Amino acid sequence: MHTVIRTYSGAGAVETIDLIIASKKDIKKIMRAVKGFISYSVIKTETGGFSITVSKNEKASEAITAAAREWVVANASHFKAKPPKITGGTVSMYFDE
Numbered sequence: 001m002h003t004v005i006r007t008y009s010g011a012g013a014v015e016t017i018d019l020i021i022a023s024k025k026d027i028k029k030i031m032r033a034v035k036g037f038i039s040y041s042v043i044k045t046e047t048g049g050f051s052i053t054v055s056k057n058e059k060a061s062e063a064i065t066a067a068a069r070e071w072v073v074a075n076a077s078h079f080k081a082k083p084p085k086i087t088g089g090t091v092s093m094y095f096d097e
Helices: 013-022 024-030 058-079
Strands: 002-009 038-045 050-057 085-090
Touching: 002 013, 002 058, 013 024, 013 050, 013 058, 013 085, 024 038, 024 058, 038 058, 050 058, 058 085
Parallel strands: none
Antiparallel strands: 002 050, 002 085, 038 050
């Protein structure tokens, strides 16, 4: 598995995160269209927020990151937020309930 965290901060970040959350249906459709997608979460903070994507491999993570970038440019560029800081890597340990 591979995970990517996109951190949105600075001017326009809160508005961008709010729009992402409000656009859940569209975001879900985009993410689920990528082969290898596992999960997507958005965490809102006082100064912006971050998203966490888990996929089956790095290739899927790259495709999801590209799709997310395209969506933000098409739908949230008017907020003039700086691009998110992107951190990613191979999952070393995973468990749930």
